[in-house]
Amino acid sequence: MQISAIDAAIDRLNGGTYGQCAKCHHPIGNERLAAVPYTPFCIDCAKSFR
Ligand SMILES: [Zn+2]
Numbered sequence: 117m118q119i120s121a122i123d124a125a126i127d128r129l130n131g132g133t134y135g136q137c138a139k140c141h142h143p144i145g146n147e148r149l150a151a152v153p154y155t156p157f158c159i160d161c162a163k164s165f166r
Contacts, residue, residue, distance in 0.1 A: 118154070125154035137161055 128134040135144050137158035144158045155162065 121154045121156070124156060128156070 125134060128136075128138075135149060136142070137144050138156040139161040140158060142158055144155065148155065148159050157165070
């Protein structure tokens, strides 16, 4: 689970969309990327899934 999330993050890095939320397409934010570097979602979208 975590490994595939990291693979997906590397794909986004290669595709130039790393750091961009997969849901709302806004920037994820450096603080969140520092905490969870492989997250595909910004903090607002991550919260909305709970
Ligand atoms: Zn978002």
